[in-house]
Amino acid sequence: MSTVTAEDVALSVRGLVKRYGSTVAVSGLDLAMPHGSVLALLGPNGAGKTTTVEVCEGFLRPDAGEVRVLGLDPTTDAARLRPRIGVMPQGGGAYPGVHAEEMLRLVATCTADPLDPAWLLEVLGLGAVGRTPYKRLSGGQQQRLSLACALVGRPELVFLDEPTAGMDPQARRLVWDLVSALRRDGVAVVLTTHLMDEAESLADHVVIVDHGRAVANGTPAELTASNGANNELRFRADPALDLELLVTALPEGCESTELRPGEYVVRGDIDPQVVSTVTAWCARHGVLAQELRVSRRSLEDVFLELTGRRLRS
Numbered sequence: 001m002s003t004v005t006a007e008d009v010a011l012s013v014r015g016l017v018k019r020y021g022s023t024v025a026v027s028g029l030d031l032a033m034p035h036g037s038v039l040a041l042l043g044p045n046g047a048g049k050t051t052t053v054e055v056c057e058g059f060l061r062p063d064a065g066e067v068r069v070l071g072l073d074p075t076t077d078a079a080r081l082r083p084r085i086g087v088m089p090q091g092g093g094a095y096p097g098v099h100a101e102e103m104l105r106l107v108a109t110c111t112a113d114p115l116d117p118a119w120l121l122e123v124l125g126l127g128a129v130g131r132t133p134y135k136r137l138s139g140g141q142q143q144r145l146s147l148a149c150a151l152v153g154r155p156e157l158v159f160l161d162e163p164t165a166g167m168d169p170q171a172r173r174l175v176w177d178l179v180s181a182l183r184r185d186g187v188a189v190v191l192t193t194h195l196m197d198e199a200e201s202l203a204d205h206v207v208i209v210d211h212g213r214a215v216a217n218g219t220p221a222e223l224t225a226s227n228g229a230n231n232e233l234r235f236r237a238d239p240a241l242d243l244e245l246l247v248t249a250l251p252e253g254c255e256s257t258e259l260r261p262g263e264y265v266v267r268g269d270i271d272p273q274v275v276s277t278v279t280a281w282c283a284r285h286g287v288l289a290q291e292l293r294v295s296r297r298s299l300e301d302v303f304l305e306l307t308g309r310r311l312r313s
């Protein structure tokens with residue numbers, strides 16, 4: 001039987017703990033991803049995503065646990081690892097007076113076999129602003145420049161911390177296409193995002209993090225299909241329907257909730273019989289069910305179920 005070694009996976013994290021004083025930012029996190037795949041880290045504000053990424057990038061020292069990036073320890077092997085990874089930090093950042101192209105060329109000189117900076121700027125739609133100082137670029141342009149800096153050294157693994165935050169839909173699509181192209185070329189991509197559609201359409205594997213721990217782990221399809229209840233039936237009607245009464249009419253295992261006043265969901269094994277039972281029950285009680293539809297649970301539904309609806313500070 002063959003053994004999987006740290007070199008066989010792009011990233012391996014076991015039992016990672018990171019504290020800031022009395023704050024436990026990461027509390028025993030495990031991650032693993034193969035080469036040429038996209039891993040999305042999702043989680044509410046303060047869940048520990050950026051801290052995890054910064055430990056993997058070698059910017060923070062872990063308090064406990066084992067981290068291997070491309071088979072190397074990011075703390076002790078930083079000099080060997082840096083040329084092989086790309087980093088797009090949250091919010092970017094640069095010397096305000098530096099021109100976009102100047103900055104990318106500077107980063108390119110630090111790498112062994114860089115891509116052509118002028119070509120990369122064109123690819124990212126920044127060809128026309130190459131001579132523009134960083135501080136005069138729009139937020140979305142600064143983000144794209146930051147992405148260019150992460151990619152110019154032909155990395156084997158890229159860390160993208162909220163790469164499309166603040167981008168317009170066109171720029172976001174461009175970044176999505178780029179991430180897909182990187183993956184096709186065998187590059188591993190670790191992505192943190194608050195955009196569920198971004199994770200759903202890009203990621204091979206999703207880890208939902210809360211309070212520094214993984215609370216769910218799987219492909220987007222696995223996560224949205226968990227518990228065998230991968231469909232749900234939604235409808236709108238007058239608020240405060242007697243759902244206990246509705247549930248007694250439904251097959252065992254189905255449950256119903258009023259998500260917001262007048263917005264209902266039935267979860268369980270939604271088959272034609274359940275749809276017929278709900279509509280018949282509504283008809284019997286004089287309820288007009290509007291916008292009735294059966295759909296797969298979204299990643300956002302799963303995320304909110306696991307991490308709650310309470311706003312994080």
Ligand SMILES: Nc1ncnc2c1ncn2[C@@H]1O[C@H](COP(=O)(O)OP(=O)(O)OP(=O)(O)O)[C@@H](O)[C@H]1O
Nearest residue numbers: 020023024025043044045046047048049050051052
């Ligand atoms: N330098 C720091 N000093 C002290 N506490 C910190 C520091 N950086 C992060 N924290 C705390 O660690 C916890 C995890 O923060 P982290 O930035 O890793 O979360 P996150 O999941 O990336 O959040 P967001 O989605 O808001 O970016 C939070 O409680 C945060 O306040």
